[in-house]
Amino acid sequence: MAKVAKIPVIDISSNNDQEKVAKELVEAAIEHGFIYIKNPGTAIIPQDAIDKAFEISKKLFNAPLSEKQSCSIQKNNRGWSGMQVETLDPSTQRVGDFKEAFNFGPFQNSQASQPLPPTISSDQPSLSTFQDFCYSLCLKITTLLGIGLSVNPPDFFAKAHLRSTGPSGTILRFLYYPPSSSIPDANPSSDVRAGAHSDYGSMTLLFRLKGQVGLEILTTDNQKWVPVPVTPPGTEDDPTPPILLNIGDLLSYWTNGLLRSTVHRVVFSGEDNQITREKTAEQEPRYSIAYFFHPVGTTPLTPVPSERVKNYVPDGQEKGNGNPHAERKVMTADEHLQMRYVIS
Ligand SMILES: O=C(O)CCC(=O)C(=O)O
Numbered sequence: 001m002a003k004v005a006k007i008p009v010i011d012i013s014s015n016n017d018q019e020k021v022a023k024e025l026v027e028a029a030i031e032h033g034f035i036y037i038k039n040p041g042t043a044i045i046p047q048d049a050i051d052k053a054f055e056i057s058k059k060l061f062n063a064p065l066s067e068k069q070s071c072s073i074q075k076n077n078r079g080w081s082g083m084q085v086e087t088l089d090p091s092t093q094r095v096g097d098f099k100e101a102f103n104f105g106p107f108q109n110s111q112a113s114q115p116l117p118p119t120i121s122s123d124q125p126s127l128s129t130f131q132d133f134c135y136s137l138c139l140k141i142t143t144l145l146g147i148g149l150s151v152n153p154p155d156f157f158a159k160a161h162l163r164s165t166g167p168s169g170t171i172l173r174f175l176y177y178p179p180s181s182s183i184p185d186a187n188p189s190s191d192v193r194a195g196a197h198s199d200y201g202s203m204t205l206l207f208r209l210k211g212q213v214g215l216e217i218l219t220t221d222n223q224k225w226v227p228v229p230v231t232p233p234g235t236e237d238d239p240t241p242p243i244l245l246n247i248g249d250l251l252s253y254w255t256n257g258l259l260r261s262t263v264h265r266v267v268f269s270g271e272d273n274q275i276t277r278e279k280t281a282e283q284e285p286r287y288s289i290a291y292f293f294h295p296v297g298t299t300p301l302t303p304v305p306s307e308r309v310k311n312y313v314p315d316g317q318e319k320g321n322g323n324p325h326a327e328r329k330v331m332t333a334d335e336h337l338q339m340r341y342v343i344s
């Protein structure tokens with residue numbers, strides 16, 4: 001039987017027992033770095049908003065090449081990147097990622113602040129609404145992480161992400177992975193759809209479609225790749241698959257490694273999975289949507305006022321050797337992002 005990642009499914013939709021939910025989130029973020037956020041109805045992100053976002057994504061990637069090319073990705077990280085333009089893991093990849101992506105920056109008054117392909121021009125209000133849902137959900141999760149880590153004040157992280165206080169690296173990203181049959185030079189058994197990487201920001205929300213497998217995480221105990229099912233047990237009857245949340249490098253850095261930023265990748269052939277009954281997706285196009293949540297760029301990544309974080313000793317460091325937080329220079333969220341771009 002194929003092994004799958006044992007990522008907890010957490011229901012944050014009820015406001016009862018906030019402390020308990022917050023603790024569960026924190027433990028999952030420490031142990032796995034990945035968490036399923038159950039999406040049981042309208043309480044988290046409504047199904048029609050997710051369906052609409054995928055519909056727009058399909059329209060966008062099907063648009064004439066010239067429309068997409070005229071919105072090519074800029075230094076500000078907004079726009080379209082074509083097939084094999086990105087190589088997320090150059091150390092192991094023979095060729096670039098077999099994917100296309102489109103990055104959306106912020107919307108103002110339901111209008112994008114960047115060029116968009118005319119094909120999706122009329123969809124700006126829906127995109128803006130979807131981005132707002134993602135923003136609110138991430139803000140809620142940052143608050144819960146603050147509560148779960150007993151940060152004082154508990155809104156320490158949430159406040160750093162308030163978009164009303166300044167620009168950030170936050171990006172909504174549509175992804176399209178073509179079927180292997182349409183790319184003759186791909187070798188689906190050894191090439192990847194997206195190379196091994198960790199995400200840069202505070203956290204990422206990932207939306208996938210039922211049956212569209214391929215995401216894998218690298219386990220920290222035995223360094224093995226294991227699939228991350230779209231529909232884990234217990235969520236089969238929910239209107240949409242759970243939203244996958246993962247901690248990014250910035251929040252891991254900010255918490256001195258206590259919260260885990262887990263390496264992941266997308267392969268062509270998700271194993272036929274006996275547990276979840278999900279099938280190989282290599283011959284089918286795959287769509288996913290990621291929301292990369294970053295703090296406001298000027299946020300100084302000062303030591304987190306939490307005993308749990310302060311007392312955490314990263315592997316390989318000895319207690320009493322000084323507080324690693326106190327020893328390092330405080331950088332801003334923007335500086336952290338620039339540093340990640342340089343080393344990637
Ligand atoms: O498409 C996926 O399932 C994952 C994408 C991803 O990890 C990313 O864009 O950072």
Ligand SMILES: [Fe+2]
Pocket residue numbers: 197198199264
């Ligand atoms: Fe990622």
